[in-house]
Amino acid sequence: MKIDGTPYRSVWVDADGWSVRILDQTKLPWQLDILQLTEADQVAHAIRSMQVRGAPLIGAVAAYGVALALRADASTAALDRAVAMLGETRPTAINLRWALDRMRARLHNLPEGDRVAAAYAEAQAIADDDAETCRRIGLNGLPLLQEIAARKPGETVNVLTHCNAGWLATVDYGTALSPIYQAHDAGIPVHVWVDETRPRNQGAALTAFELGKHGVRHTVIADNAGGHLMQHAEVDICITGTDRVTRQGDVANKIGTYLKALAARDNGIPFWVATPHSTIDWRVGDGVAEIPIEERAEAEVTDLTGRTADGRLETIRVAAEGSPAANPAFDVTPARLVTGLITERGRCEASAAGLRGLYPEAG
Numbered sequence: 001m002k003i004d005g006t007p008y009r010s011v012w013v014d015a016d017g018w019s020v021r022i023l024d025q026t027k028l029p030w031q032l033d034i035l036q037l038t039e040a041d042q043v044a045h046a047i048r049s050m051q052v053r054g055a056p057l058i059g060a061v062a063a064y065g066v067a068l069a070l071r072a073d074a075s076t077a078a079l080d081r082a083v084a085m086l087g088e089t090r091p092t093a094i095n096l097r098w099a100l101d102r103m104r105a106r107l108h109n110l111p112e113g114d115r116v117a118a119a120y121a122e123a124q125a126i127a128d129d130d131a132e133t134c135r136r137i138g139l140n141g142l143p144l145l146q147e148i149a150a151r152k153p154g155e156t157v158n159v160l161t162h163c164n165a166g167w168l169a170t171v172d173y174g175t176a177l178s179p180i181y182q183a184h185d186a187g188i189p190v191h192v193w194v195d196e197t198r199p200r201n202q203g204a205a206l207t208a209f210e211l212g213k214h215g216v217r218h219t220v221i222a223d224n225a226g227g228h229l230m231q232h233a234e235v236d237i238c239i240t241g242t243d244r245v246t247r248q249g250d251v252a253n254k255i256g257t258y259l260k261a262l263a264a265r266d267n268g269i270p271f272w273v274a275t276p277h278s279t280i281d282w283r284v285g286d287g288v289a290e291i292p293i294e295e296r297a298e299a300e301v302t303d304l305t306g307r308t309a310d311g312r313l314e315t316i317r318v319a320a321e322g323s324p325a326a327n328p329a330f331d332v333t334p335a336r337l338v339t340g341l342i343t344e345r346g347r348c349e350a351s352a353a354g355l356r357g358l359y360p361e362a363g
């Protein structure tokens, strides 16, 4: 996607042919800092600190982290160390495990001398696959918005989304935002209610930034405003991303998603989840019982980072001194509250049968 006319992906190999470039998402929307990563340890830090974030992007960047590790040491021990280190950075998004498993399977049996080139090629394939997958998710989600527009000709289609599941959360195009970009580009009058998404404000900072740069009408709202807007017919559809979909259709996503799904169900509003194949965890059935939920630092809840009037980034404490905080970073929405899944292969109901229908090879 573009920022002020310049095309970007969220991760790419530098012109030097080996170092890895990322946008530092902890500085957006205030600063466009492009970081150069030269070692696997820096990739691990970038994922852990959320300089890069978003399930598909985490997987793609970790894949390049393996390539950087092998460039320094192509031994099997180094490969295993890199996979283990990168795999421990964040526990909920299954894309991380998916990408690392794919890299290990591709590289483990190769002669050491062939591993570096193969690692960069496989990481590039993962990145290219993600971009094309997300573009297709947009095409498969577009009819949902076209149907709403057809029901209310000339009126705005109002979409509510949570967190950031745009191109910044993927290699390109995004997942939940991909159908919105397609609709906007097709001339459908679309407006997006952007949940600020406490505590890290991925919505207010990143989704709003993305939509603004693409010219999509949007309004940032407090996380707790969504139910009210749904009660007053201000929301036609909810579309979110996900960090892990179970084989029965349960959905792990940013904390607060479950509450939005409850409000949507109570108000008869469709609640769709956009997911690439790399986010489906076929080994897990009951998401609430089985998906590990990342617990992040208390400071993310007690403190807030923003830009001062004179343009400086500053972090201030917003919670009472001495008060502890809890910070579960994700929750699980049971399949019964999900209207359907938007994938690169089409749309399906959030169920084992629905998923097997699109992915028969999953067995």
Ligand SMILES: CSC[C@H]1O[C@H](OP(=O)(O)O)[C@H](O)[C@@H]1O
Binding pocket: 053, 054, 055, 056, 162, 163, 164, 165, 166, 169, 170, 174, 175, 176, 202, 240, 241, 242, 243, 253, 254, 255, 329
């Ligand atoms: C397209 S995946 C986006 C997904 O990832 C986000 O989590 P985080 O910002 O902590 O990486 C959030 O759950 C989004 O829905």
